[in-house]
Amino acid sequence: xxxxxxxxxxxxxxxxxxxxxxxxxxxxxxxxxxxxxxxxxxxxxxxxxxxxxxxxxxxxxxxxxxxxxxxxxxxxxxxxxxxxxxxxxxxxxxxxxxxxxxxxxxxxxxxxxxxxxxxxxxxxxxxxxxxxxxxxxxxxxxxxxxxxxxxxxxxxxxxxxxxxxxxxxxxxxxxxxxxxxxxxxxxxxxxxxxxxxxxxxxxxxxxxxxxxxxxxxxxxxxxxxxxxxxxxxxxxxxxxxxxxxxxxxxxxxxxxxxxxxxxxxxxxxxxxxxxxxxxxxxxxxxxxxxxxxxxxxxxxxxxxxxxxxxxxxxxxxxxxxxxxxxxxxxxxxxxxxxxxxxxxxxxxxxxxxxxxxxxxxxxxxxxxxxxxxxxxxxxxxxxxxxxxxxxxxxxxxxxxxxxxxxxxxxxxxxxxxxxxxxxxxxxxxxxxxxxxxxxxxxxxxxxxxxxxxxxxxxxxxxxxxxxxxxxxxxxxxxxxxxxxxxxxxxxxxxxxxxxxxxxxxxxxxxxxxxxxxxxxxxxxxxxxxxxxxxxxxxxxxxxxxxxxxxxxxxxxxxxxxxxxxxxxxxxxxxxxxxxxxxxxxxxxxxxxxxxxxxxxxxxxxxxxxxxxxxxxxxxxxxxxxxxxxxxxxxxxxxxxxxxxxxxxxxxxxxxxxxxxxxxxxxxxxxxxxxxxxxxxxxxxxxxxxxxxxxxx
Numbered sequence: 001x002x003x004x005x006x007x008x009x010x011x012x013x014x015x016x017x018x019x020x021x022x023x024x025x026x027x028x029x030x031x032x033x034x035x036x037x038x039x040x041x042x043x044x045x046x047x048x049x050x051x052x053x054x055x056x057x058x059x060x061x062x063x064x065x066x067x068x069x070x071x072x073x074x075x076x077x078x079x080x081x082x083x084x085x086x087x088x089x090x091x092x093x094x095x096x097x098x099x100x101x102x103x104x105x106x107x108x109x110x111x112x113x114x115x116x117x118x119x120x121x122x123x124x125x126x127x128x129x130x131x132x133x134x135x136x137x138x139x140x141x142x143x144x145x146x147x148x149x150x151x152x153x154x155x156x157x158x159x160x161x162x163x164x165x166x167x168x169x170x171x172x173x174x175x176x177x178x179x180x181x182x183x184x185x186x187x188x189x190x191x192x193x194x195x196x197x198x199x200x201x202x203x204x205x206x207x208x209x210x211x212x213x214x215x216x217x218x219x220x221x222x223x224x225x226x227x228x229x230x231x232x233x234x235x236x237x238x239x240x241x242x243x244x245x246x247x248x249x250x251x252x253x254x255x256x257x258x259x260x261x262x263x264x265x266x267x268x269x270x271x272x273x274x275x276x277x278x279x280x281x282x283x284x285x286x287x288x289x290x291x292x293x294x295x296x297x298x299x300x301x302x303x304x305x306x307x308x309x310x311x312x313x314x315x316x317x318x319x320x321x322x323x324x325x326x327x328x329x330x331x332x333x334x335x336x337x338x339x340x341x342x343x344x345x346x347x348x349x350x351x352x353x354x355x356x357x358x359x360x361x362x363x364x365x366x367x368x369x370x371x372x373x374x375x376x377x378x379x380x381x382x383x384x385x386x387x388x389x390x391x392x393x394x395x396x397x398x399x400x401x402x403x404x405x406x407x408x409x410x411x412x413x414x415x416x417x418x419x420x421x422x423x424x425x426x427x428x429x430x431x432x433x434x435x436x437x438x439x440x441x442x443x444x445x446x447x448x449x450x451x452x453x454x455x456x457x458x459x460x461x462x463x464x465x466x467x468x469x470x471x472x473x474x475x476x477x478x479x480x481x482x483x484x485x486x487x488x489x490x491x492x493x494x495x496x497x498x499x500x501x502x503x504x505x506x507x508x509x510x511x512x513x514x515x516x517x518x519x520x521x522x523x524x525x526x527x528x529x530x531x532x533x534x535x536x537x538x539x540x541x542x543x544x545x546x547x548x549x550x551x552x553x554x555x556x557x558x559x560x561x562x563x564x565x566x567x568x569x570x571x572x573x574x575x576x577x578x579x580x581x582x583x584x585x586x587x588x589x590x591x592x593x594x595x596x597x598x599x600x601x602x603x604x605x606x607x608x609x610x611x612x613x614x615x616x617x618x619x620x621x622x623x624x625x626x627x628x629x630x631x632x633x634x635x636x637x638x639x640x641x642x643x644x645x646x647x648x649x650x651x652x653x654x655x656x657x658x659x660x661x662x663x664x665x666x667x668x669x670x671x672x673x674x675x676x677x678x679x680x681x682x683x684x685x686x687x688x689x690x691x692x693x694x695x696x
Contacts, residue, residue: 071269105117112227154204168221416430590608
């Protein structure tokens with residue numbers, strides 16, 4: 001996970017810095033709880049969904065100013081200095097109140113010296129590469145915090161006895177009279193606690209916002225002090241967990257993918273992988289309550305917004321990742337004149353004073369476009385909202401237009417990598433020429449479902465184009481799928497075989513009898529016992545249990561009707577939910593220990609992971625996420641009656657059905673009468689369909 005991603009970072013280009021500078025960064029009486037408050041009388045799926053709900057709401061239950069360096073919920077990320085002799089470090093690891101970091105503040109003035117800092121929103125215009133201070137000179141650059149009643153924060157002194165004034169608002173206004181001194185000031189005059197004497201232990205303070213006009217806030221929080229108040233002695237004090245009590249639970253948003261530990265590198269601190277969010281959307285649909293449908297729609301609406309409001313692209317695709325917390329870039333931040341663009345992830349390096357983004361996150365891989373398309377189609381199926389269908393069509397059109405490949409077995413290439421074209425990156429993104437079996441499985445399902453929802457036969461040919469590639473990657477002799485091709489688009493890549501391509505193929509394709517041997521291959525090559533758990537590794541080096549992949553296998557076993565194995569590994573996942581390293585008793589961590597390898601350029605650590613948790617929900621609920629069906633239901637074919645997979649129903653298909661009936665063979669595609677057997681009636685119905693007499 002984080003260690004390998006560090007190898008791929010580069011300093012941000014102009015548009016990159018522009019886009020995302022983060023702060024320089026009812027229970028029953030008889031329920032039983034553990035020491036951490038986890039209710040173990042709830043079922044595993046309920047706990048897992050509760051974890052996902054908590055992550056969804058984490059940065060919208062309050063309006064955070066600062067909780068951690070580069071936290072997804074931070075706002076007012078530009079420190080603006082006042083006076084002299086004041087310093088600020090937003091990435092201090094010195095015993096924070098919570099999380100990984102706090103804000104270290106210093107004042108070393110003497111005589112008449114005074115100084116302090118505002119935490120303000122700032123503005124960004126044109127070709128600027130970082131936000132600049134806004135003391136009320138710029139319009140349309142403030143947050144509307146109407147509804148908040150208090151601002152809370154935690155503070156402590158290094159030695160105790162430090163004297164500091166804490167306040168909010170007042171930017172562009174006279175600090176004494178409150179009268180405007182700038183054309184676009186804070187809507188409220190300064191609200192101050194006055195000077196406070198700090199102790200050496202963390203203490204919470206509250207600024208009452210009663211009566212304040214919060215409709216336009218430029219300066220969220222600030223502090224000031226002077227030499228006289230501190231007897232001409234230098235002071236150091238700390239701030240943490242600065243937030244307004246303002247909920248925004250009805251706003252579309254993405255979930256941060258990983259729950260990092262305080263000592264972790266901050267690479268994934270605010271990263272919301274698109275694939276993970278598509279899975280969480282589907283997990284809420286799988287649970288099928290009214291409340292969970294509403295949660296799924298919040299993520300679906302975020303995906304739709306991201307398609308439309310990229311900071312650079314207008315062609316309707318998605319990036320591999322976005323940022324959790326606010327969906328939109330802050331007010332007054334208008335890179336190249338574009339406002340309200342979707343936020344991309346990254347982190348601020350205090351040591352180098354530089355914003356970084358991960359190359360993978362800003363790239364677009366085809367599977368990470370197809371999975372959101374699948375999730376939006378399932379959301380459309382449940383809501384009949386055309387917005388979701390149209391968004392899915394747009395994503396799939398991008399795959400067809402940008403990734404279709406005719407080399408070798410056809411299929412679709414891996415997408416595009418790197419940053420968009422800027423002055424600092426004149427080459428722009430590079431086309432990925434390799435092809436992935438996983439990606440094409442995803443594309444096949446997205447296109448096949450689009451045909452079923454739209455009736456547009458163009459999607460039949462496109463689905464078959466993806467499926468033909470997938471079938472070409474199946475090794476009948478070895479009984480498994482290969483990972484895909486090398487960059488020439490023809491040569492099969494045999495250097496690494498991921499386990500997940502096999503259960504995914506089984507879930508997606510309507511030939512379970514054929515692809516069942518892929519599950520046996522995973523059993524024989526990827527099974528591992530590690531850290532007290534039994535499960536499956538990402539690949540065949542068996543260096544640790546990959547819990548997401550183990551959930552894949554549970555879903556596959558359910559489809560095959562193998563209750564014994566499904567129950568065995570479901571039990572292991574439930575134990576991992578309670579006992580694995582770094583679990584919270586609700587979600588699922590990615591791996592049984594840190595550094596589980598994949599054979600590619602990333603690793604998995606034992607960190608709570610929304611993707612793994614979503615797959616755990618699928619396993620617990622018996623849900624096939626590709627098709628939005630129960631695992632007990634047959635996997636639908638692209639076309640009922642199309643038994644030679646040529647995209648058309650002809651007398652040749654009727655002949656195949658008759659041969660199958662004689663041999664006692666069965667496939668879902670041949671069972672057009674839906675009576676769980678293939679017989680002469682099915683052959684007759686296919687023949688009648690070919691003649692145009694009926695439709696299946």
